[in-house]
Amino acid sequence: MNIKFTVITVCYNASATIRETIASVLGQTYWELEYIVVDGKSTDGTVEVLESIGDARMTFISEKDSGIYNAMNKGLKMASGDYLIFLGADDTFFDQGVLERVAAKMTGNDDVVYGDVMLKTHQKLYNGAFTRWTWGHRNPCHQSIFYPKSVYGKYQYSEKYRSVADWDYNLRLLSDGIRFRYIAETICTYNDADGLSSSTKDYDFLKERRQKVCRAVGLLPYCWGILQRAKRRLLNEKW
Secondary structure (H helix, E strand, O other), X not given: OOOOEEEEEXXXXXXXXXXXXXXXXXXXXXXXXXXXXXXXXXXXXHHHHHHOOOOOOEEXXXXXXOOHHHXXXXXXXXXXXXXXXXXXXXXXXXXXXXXXXXXXXXXXXXXXXXXXXXXXXXXXXXXXXXXXXXXXXXXXXXXXXXXXXXXXXXXXXOOOOOOOHHHHHHHHHHHOOOOEEEEEXXXXXXXXXOOXXXXXXXXXXXXXXXXXXXXXXXXXXXXHHHHHHHHHHHHOOOO
């Protein structure tokens, strides 16, 4: 299939890592892609790095935003690909052939497609197909999810949440009957050391989590999720 991918990176003061991220995107063997970088008016040399990239597939904006999800929504409005994926400014595609392999597994329907990520610090895969029970306590890593244009062109991220609007986004899709399809591919190497969702409590979301999860997958998976989160806390497991 002749699929065009949109890759979006949202960043702020990321000069130390973003060159590697950019190289992993523009170095893909699959050529049909656009790369959009949404910068939050960095002051550390990030903009100079972006200006130095001479590749017509990449565009960027640098302007103030009201938070990461505001910046992500800006990227959604700029995108034109058949499928869209977000890649953090300190993450990289797993290897140069990721998009080529993913494109070969696309079916042309409107499913959201997701795979695995390699956790950079823990050196293990965050992986596997999600069931309704999994959704009760976990969210696929955002850097492994490809959203079709029929989805990202319609849905935006709720900017009232501080750190897990991506989980809210996916639960809304599930509630609306949109299917998620797993593919056995490692999509990216994810910097799990200091991710926003792992370091910031999103109390607004936590107050509404029960309602959202129950609407998306049911009460029993939500209850199962309570047990699984308690188990992870007991074992001091983050992933």
